[in-house]
Amino acid sequence: MRFGTWSLCSFSRNAKGELSPLPKKHVDTGMGMERLVMALQRKTSNYDTDVFQPYIQKIAAKSGVKYGASEKSDIAIRVVADHLRAVSFAIADGELPSNTGSGYVIRRILRK
Numbered sequence: 001m002r003f004g005t006w007s008l009c010s011f012s013r014n015a016k017g018e019l020s021p022l023p024k025k026h027v028d029t030g031m032g033m034e035r036l037v038m039a040l041q042r043k044t045s046n047y048d049t050d051v052f053q054p055y056i057q058k059i060a061a062k063s064g065v066k067y068g069a070s071e072k073s074d075i076a077i078r079v080v081a082d083h084l085r086a087v088s089f090a091i092a093d094g095e096l097p098s099n100t101g102s103g104y105v106i107r108r109i110l111r112k
Contacts, residue, residue, distance in 0.1 A: 047078050055081035083109050 011019040034046040041049050047056060059077050060067040067077055090106050097107040 047081070052078070052081050052085065055084050059084075079112075083112060 010022050010025050037049045037051050038046050043049050059080050065073045087109055095102050
């Protein structure tokens with residue numbers, strides 16, 4: 001969806017649903033940091049990059065489960081790593097777990 005000459009990613013939506021222009025305009029390629037890192041590091045999976053491997057190795061060590069030994073346990077470890085990373089970024093952005101709004105999303109991720 002486009003508004004004028006800028007894509008939707010150039011606007012901020014407030015609690016009332018109103019859009020206001022962001023102070024700086026950027027092009028959103030849709031690639032995402034993880035995909036870019038994967039390409040730069042020549043990996044075939046986001047989880048093989050240095051973005052996720054520290055989380056994965058720590059989870060494997062703490063749980064006593066060897067990463068790479070079982071597809072089922074690997075998926076579980078990747079889900080936990082992805083959730084930890086998402087919550088870490090949200091908290092770093094100033095959002096905290098709560099019962100309402102964005103904080104509720106963080107709370108739900110933590111509970112999973």
